[in-house]
Amino acid sequence: MKTAVFALVLMSTLSAAPGTQTFTGTISDDMCASADHSRMQMGSNDAECATACVGAHGAAYVLYDGKKAYRLRGGPAPERFAGKKVRVTGALDAKTQSIRVDSIAPVK
Numbered sequence: 260m261k262t263a264v265f266a267l268v269l270m271s272t273l274s275a276a277p278g279t280q281t282f283t284g285t286i287s288d289d290m291c292a293s294a295d296h297s298r299m300q301m302g303s304n305d306a307e308c309a310t311a312c313v314g315a316h317g318a319a320y321v322l323y324d325g326k327k328a329y330r331l332r333g334g335p336a337p338e339r340f341a342g343k344k345v346r347v348t349g350a351l352d353a354k355t356q357s358i359r360v361d362s363i364a365p366v367k
Contacts, residue, residue, distance in 0.1 A: 278350035282358060283366060284324035286331075286340040288312040306342030313338065322347050322358060334360025 288309040302308040312318040320337040321328040322345070331337050334349060340363055349360040 279348060279361065280351055282322055282324060282329065282347045282349075282351075283344070284322045284329075284347075285344050286337050286342065286363075287321055287323045287328065288318040288341075289321050289328060289330065290316060290318040304342060309341040310338055327356065330355070330357040332357050332359050335363050337363060340365065 285305075286309065287305070290312045291308060302311050309318075309320070313320060320331050320341070322331060322337075323329075329351070331347070337360075344366040346364050346366055347358060347360055348362045349358040351358055
């Protein structure tokens with residue numbers, strides 16, 4: 260019985276690990292996904308604009324890597340990193356182009 264429980268725990272741990280990846284980019288919003296906030300002018304800088312778009316217009320936070328924008332799901336709140344370059348660790352859902360976030364850290 261103990262062996263079966265151990266095997267089940269081990270299998271669930273191993274199956275979760277392979278999907279985890281690290282992504283680097285800028286936290287933006289899906290209305291200004293390419294991190295170009297000049298058209299929206301919702302604040303004096305990119306961070307203020309992204310936060311305003313999310314708060315006032317129902318936009319969602321995204322990670323823009325220079326080519327693609329990935330919607331961020333779960334994990335720590337991205338608003339404190341708005342407009343900043345970060346490293347996101349999580350699992351990519353290629354179908355929805357979203358990342359299930361495990362962690363967000365600033366890039367130094």
